[in-house]
Amino acid sequence: xxxxxxFYTFFLIGLFGFGGGYGMLSLIQNETVHVHGWLSTAEFTxxxxxxxxxxxxxxxxxxxxxxxxxxxxxxxxxxxxxxxxAVATFALVLPSFIMMxxxxxxxxxxxxxxxxxxxxxxxxxxxxGLLAAATLMLLDKENFSSWAENPWQFSISVALFVxxxxxxxxxxxxPIRMIGYAAFAGLVLLY
Amino acid sequence: MSSYSLLFTTFFKIGAFTLGGGYAMLPIxxxxxxxxxxxxxxxxxxxxxxxxxxxPGVFAINLATFVGYKLKGKKGALCxxxxxxxxxxxxxLAIAMFLHHIMEWHWVEAMFRGIRPAVVALIAAPTFxxxxxxxxTLSNCWIPIASALLIWGLHVNPIWIIIATGLGxxxxxxxxxxx
Numbered sequence: 517x518x519x520x521x522x523f524y525t526f527f528l529i530g531l532f533g534f535g536g537g538y539g540m541l542s543l544i545q546n547e548t549v550h551v552h553g554w555l556s557t558a559e560f561t562x563x564x565x566x567x568x569x570x571x572x573x574x575x576x577x578x579x580x581x582x583x584x585x586x587x588x589x590x591x592x593x594x595x596x597x598x599x600x601x602a603v604a605t606f607a608l609v610l611p612s613f614i615m616m617x618x619x620x621x622x623x624x625x626x627x628x629x630x631x632x633x634x635x636x637x638x639x640x641x642x643x644x645g646l647l648a649a650a651t652l653m654l655l656d657k658e659n660f661s662s663w664a665e666n667p668w669q670f671s672i673s674v675a676l677f678v679x680x681x682x683x684x685x686x687x688x689x690x691p692i693r694m695i696g697y698a699a700f701a702g703l704v705l706l707y
Numbered sequence: 708m709s710s711y712s713l714l715f716t717t718f719f720k721i722g723a724f725t726l727g728g729g730y731a732m733l734p735i736x737x738x739x740x741x742x743x744x745x746x747x748x749x750x751x752x753x754x755x756x757x758x759x760x761x762x763p764g765v766f767a768i769n770l771a772t773f774v775g776y777k778l779k780g781k782k783g784a785l786c787x788x789x790x791x792x793x794x795x796x797x798x799x800l801a802i803a804m805f806l807h808h809i810m811e812w813h814w815v816e817a818m819f820r821g822i823r824p825a826v827v828a829l830i831a832a833p834t835f836x837x838x839x840x841x842x843x844t845l846s847n848c849w850i851p852i853a854s855a856l857l858i859w860g861l862h863v864n865p866i867w868i869i870i871a872t873g874l875g876x877x878x879x880x881x882x883x884x885x886x
Binding site for chain 1: 722723724725726732757758759760761762763764765766767768769772773776777781784788792794795796798799800802803804806807810813814817818819820821822823824825826827828829830831832833834835836837838841842843847848850851852853854855858859862864865866868869870871872873874875876877879880881884
C-alpha cells in the first residue's frame with residue numbers, strides 16, 4: 517500500500533514539477549510533509565541541506581530519501597525501505613522519461629509555437645510563487661525555534677538566515693561553503 | 708560514435724561529480740557531449756536545453772533522456788537516464804540508511820540546527836533570481852504573490868497553481884493579448 521502511495525505521489529511530482537529542482541520543492545514538501553506526513557519540516561530541510569552537499573539533482577535526492585524514510589517509519593526493514601526509495605525515484609523519473617521521448621520524436625517543432633509560449637507566460641510567474649511558498653513554509657519553529665521557546669537559538673537562526681541570504685545572493689559565495697559556515701556556527705553556538 | 712556503455716558511463720560520471728543540482732551539471736554535460744565527443748552540435752544542444760527546461764521533471768534527467776534518445780533511441784535514453792540518476796540514488800540511499808543514527812549524535816544535531824536556517828535562505832535567494840529571469844514586473848507580480856499566499860496561507864495544492872497559471876497564460880495569450 518505504501519509503495520503504491522509513494523509511486524503515485526512521486527509520479528505526480530514528476531509530472532507537475534515545473535521549474536527545475538527548486539521549483540519542485542514546494543510540491544515535494546506539500547506531498548511528503550503536509551499530505552502524507554512522511555517527513556517533518558525539519559527532516560525535509562535536512563534533506564535539502566544534504567542535497568546541496570551531495571552530487572545530483574535535488575528532486576532525485578528527495579525522492580530517494582523520502583522513499584526510504586517513509587517505508588522505514590512505517591515499520592519495515594532495510595530491504596523494504598531500499599525498495600521504497602527505488603520505487604519513489606523510478607516514479608519521479610518516469611514522466612520525464614516518457615515525455616522527453618515523445619517530444620524528441622514528434623513535438624520538438626511545437627515547442628516554439630505561440631500556444632506553448634502563452635502557457636509559459638502564466639506558468640513562469642506561477643513557479644516563482646511556488647518557490648516563494650516553499651520558503652514561507654520553511655520559516656517555522658522546527659527550523660528556527662521560536663522567541664518564546666529559545667530566544668538564543670531563534671536569534672542565531674535569524675542571523676544565519678540573513679547572513680546566508682546576503683552571502684549567496686549579493687556576495688555570490690558558494691552555497692556549499694555557506695552551509696559549511698552555518699554548520700560551524702551551529703556547532704559552536706547551538707551545541 | 709557512441710556506444711551504450713559509453714553513454715552510461717559519461718552520464719554516470721556527470722551525475723556523480725556535479726555538486727549543486729541540475730543547473731550545475733549543464734556546463735559539464737555540454738563539455739562532454741558537445742566538445743569532447745562531438746555527439747551533438749552546439750546549436751542543437753541549446754535547443755535541447757530549452758526543451759528540457761520547459762518540461763516538468765528533474766532538469767538534468769530531462770536533458771539526459773533527450774540526449775540519449777537522440778543518439779541511440781529508447782535504449783540510449785535508458786542508459787543516459789539510469790546513468791545520471793544512479794549516483795545520487797546510491798549516495799542518498801547510503802545516507803538515508805545511516806542518518807537516523809548519526810542524527811542522534813549531539814554535535815551533528817547542533818550542526819544541523821545551524822544549517823537549517825541557512826538552507827531556508829538558500830531556497831529564498833533563487834526565488835528572487837527566478838523572479839528576475841521570469842520577467843516579473845509591477846503588472847504581473849500579483850501572480851507569484853497570490854500563488855505563494857494560496858499555497859502557504861490556504862494550503863492550496865501547488866499542482867492546482869501550476870494548472871491554473873498555465874491555463875491562465877493560455878487564455879490570456881489566446882484571447883486578450885492582441886487587444
